[in-house]
Amino acid sequence: MKAAPAAQLRLLDLQAVDTTLAQLAHRRRHLPEHAALDALALQVSKQEDARVRAQVTVDDLDRDIARLESDVDQVRARRAKDEDRLVAGGLPARELTALQHEVTSLQRRQSELEDAELALMEQRETAQAALDEVLGQLAASRAEREAAQVRRDEALAAIAKDEKFQELARRPLLAELPADLLALYDKVRETSGGLAAAAIHAGRCGGCRIEFSGGEKARIQGLAPDEVIRCEDCRRIMVRTPESGL
Known part of the structure; x- marks a missing residue:
């Protein structure tokens, strides 16, 4: 030729x-932001799973605490009613003795329920702290991912600009050859x-x-x-x- x-x-x-x-x-395919975004996506996914688990723990404790609070309210109301009857007087000796025993039993039961509720509230405080930590990590990872997306988009835009310039330079060469x-x-x-x-x-x-x-x-x-x-x-x-x- x-x-x-x-x-x-x-x-x-x-x-x-x-x-x-x-x-x-090649630069477009191998931008470091691509790998960074893949790693951050995996990190966010794991943290989201951890957030769900931590939230479930808090929610379960909230339900248990609410159930105990309801039990405490019922015991407290029944005890108050029995104590009002004791104060009112006029009860037969046998009924009075039985009522006093019941008040004592209710008092003990209320104390047990309140102790159990306090223990659950302490567990909930720990669980909430764990949830808050995961939420903080998740927020930081999402912010980092958004920043990486911005960097990637800026890099891709710069590459696209250079590609356009090169394509414009290529056209007259093709026409001349x-x-x-x-x-x-x-x-x-x-x-x-x-x-x-x-x-x-x-x-x-x-x-x-x-x-x-x-x-x-x-x-x-x-x-x-x-x-x-x-x-x-x-x-x-x-x-x-x-x-x-x-």
């Missing part, structure tokens, strides 16, 4: 743009990891960096300036420049 030396040099410009676009795409040279470039690029054209530098292929043998160097030197050269090793398009060392 033949192409004007100027067109071959423009091919290097296109390669530079495409290399930059590939680097931008001969169709057959561009087709070869695209074909090689598909099979060479994105690097299709490279300058010859100091007697080496700019793609695979392998130094030319004496025979290969002599062969290249004998080619016409418009001859499109392919590397014998990597098959990339090699472009001659003043720094080629030929």
